[in-house]
Amino acid sequence: MEPLPTAAARPTGSPARIGDVAALAGVGVATVSRVLNGHVGVRPSTRDRVVEAIEALNYRPSSLARSLSLRRTMVVATLLPWFTNPSAVQRVRGIVEGLTGSAYDLMVFDIESEDRQRRAFELFDRGERADGLLVVSTLPPEAEVDRLRAAGVPCVLIDAVHPSFPSIAVDDVAGGEMATRHLVELGHRRIALIGDPPPEFRFEWSRDRTRGYERALTSAGIEPRSDYVREGTRLPHVARAVASELLSLPERPTAIFAASDTQALGAIEAARSLGIRIPAELSVIGFDDIEVAAYVGLTTVRQPLLESGRRGAKLLLETLAGRPVEPLCELLPLELVARSTTGPAPDR
Amino acid sequence: MEPLPTAAARPTGSPARIGDVAALAGVGVATVSRVLNGHVGVRPSTRDRVVEAIEALNYRPSSLARSLSLRRTMVVATLLPWFTNPSAVQRVRGIVEGLTGSAYDLMVFDIESEDRQRRAFELFDRGERADGLLVVSTLPPEAEVDRLRAAGVPCVLIDAVHPSFPSIAVDDVAGGEMATRHLVELGHRRIALIGDPPPEFRFEWSRDRTRGYERALTSAGIEPRSDYVREGTRLPHVARAVASELLSLPERPTAIFAASDTQALGAIEAARSLGIRIPAELSVIGFDDIEVAAYVGLTTVRQPLLESGRRGAKLLLETLAGRPVEPLCELLPLELVARSTTGPAPDR
DNA sequence: CTGAAAGCGCTTACAG
DNA sequence: CTGAAAGCGCTTACAG
Secondary structure (H helix, E strand, C coil): CCCCCCHHHCCCCCCCCHHHHHHHHCCCHHHHHHHHCCCCCCCHHHHHHHHHHHHHHCCCCCHHHHHHHHCCCCEEEEEEECCCCHHHHHHHHHHHHHHCCCCCEEEEEEECCHHHHHHHHHHHCCCCCCCEEEEECCCCCHHHHHHHHHHCCCEEEECCCCCCCCEEECCHHHHHHHHHHHHHHCCCCCEEEEECCCCCCCCCHHHHHHHHHHHHHHHCCCCCCHHHEEECCCCHHHHHHHHHHHHCCCCCCCEEEECCHHHHHHHHHHHHHCCCCCCCCCEEEEEECCHHHHHHCCEEEECCHHHHHHHHHHHHHHHHCCCCCCCCEEECCCEEECCCCCCCCCCC | CCCCCCHHHCCCCCCCCHHHHHHHHCCCHHHHHHHHCCCCCCCHHHHHHHHHHHHHCCCCCCHHHHHHHHCCCCEEEEEEECCCCHHHHHHHHHHHHHHCCCCCEEEEEEECCHHHHHHHHHHHCCCCCCCEEEEECCCCCHHHHHHHHHHCCCEEEECCCCCCCCEEECCHHHHHHHHHHHHHHCCCCCEEEEECCCCCCCCCHHHHHHHHHHHHHHHCCCCCCHHHEEECCCCHHHHHHHHHHHHCCCCCCCEEEECCHHHHHHHHHHHHHCCCCCCCCCEEEEEECCHHHHHHCCEEEECCHHHHHHHHHHHHHHHHCCCCCCCCEEECCCEEECCCCCCCCCCC
């Protein structure tokens, strides 16, 4: 089953292989490979014949076969849940920026369910489909951590922390505290919280922000009330529904801290449709500072989303370049951005 | 160089291969492969031994090697430029939805420059890294069209049209006309247009919308003015700058039609900072109806972004399932959504 | 029911 | 400077 001598002999529909080129040029495949990879030490006349054959057959090497042979793909993969979320998008944008100018291409893989997460790691945990991984807002299952380490796949975590990998994150407890303190300082006492549902992928920052919220309340001498703490996904209608419940409570909160801007926006809409004025009757503070936040004047705790992606990408690039990176956790700064959705607590 | 008999013999760091499992279980690799792929006709006791060896070695087959051998990846790739743009994100969200429940995983690949576009197709045009392609808001170069067809890679276009592939699109000329007519009907005569820069990736809908704009003007007896037609990218500051120029014209337009909501938002910000009231002194209409549009009350021409992704994914799935799909262009409906950024032209 | 061998399409020592 | 061969890690006829 040797390569056939001419292009015409290849069945239509299947691209030429390196053997076809070799046959047409009258050389061995090794020589074609050398020309392809720009190795020195190929006689110019030979090279010319090979180049000619490549063009005649419209040949392009199989990147898959190359990857298998080279054990290198020049691709970086980003694995993240809900990757169409505004904050996730912003991080991805940072990753794209961080990778710009490098030789690596970016592949983004969505993890929407545990099933997809499993499949994602099946695809990537050997480092065959991508040379490095950027895992965003989720933690690999422990078994995958082992595989990744065993296979030596460079991996950087963004918005998640694990002792085995370097990571870029923020202090979520401090963030929750910061947001809540802002409300307390405005005189609010009845402060509700809308958090994310329990971690689906071992992803726990919502819990940390809740802890910060409780801490701030306690140190202000306010007793946390369980009926003021709700959970819901970031789907617009869910966020609205959760906020509506909160706003229909007999003792309605005068302020809401939402664990994300997306949820804060839902709370604002809920208030709007209930005829509750913001910030006169209700203050709302979010988390993230996504692009629309500035646009609609949402008060929020800003975390450097873009920067997190950029830094994560840079860190991964370092590792890929062979510079060993400590599995340290780099904390990015948080900043309170007071805009127009928070104000003094109503009298009474 | 036969597989070594025990796991311990494998160098740490390299995952077990099928040969290691076979050796440990005392069977041939073919048998391991059969067990792995759930083929019938393996004696239960043999199967048990294999399963045991798999677990002992924590073995997971190389998906890359599988792909090479099977010529199938169970992955669908989406190639799109500026994939963090709100409208692109929305389409991707639709694609994710359309793929949900299927056996295919989604990989997203960003095309930000011609260089990346070339690399994207190098990776995907043989159908080795993905079984099917969803090309969004860009057109493959003609040479790639040939390769894709030659290799028989199923490919669906979204927001782009090519005779060789089925596609999901909208009638952009009609859309441009619809937007402009809305302004004309409100009494505007000085109507400006902010379009995208010339197509970077043979991507021409902005031109079509401009054509619709001109057509609407002409049929209203309004002479198109070249100083009213500007181009700029969707980067926020660019959109603002372009709008500012327009609004500083001696004969300032009373209405702006932006080729995208993102640009419309930029125009609104520019007006704001120039102290121009909307819609009293300036009407602004966008295109797309991205999520924030409703939120900020932007009048726009709605195109079914989510639906385009969903339909594209479904179409691709059909093709992948072997049901031949005509290379037809499916046009999705456009709808004018009048909100609060457009109003009657100011007297005089 | 099972294994040896060929094949997927490359790259790269190794030997000339 | 160049080619035959082994290897990357799988799958699958083919022959028992």
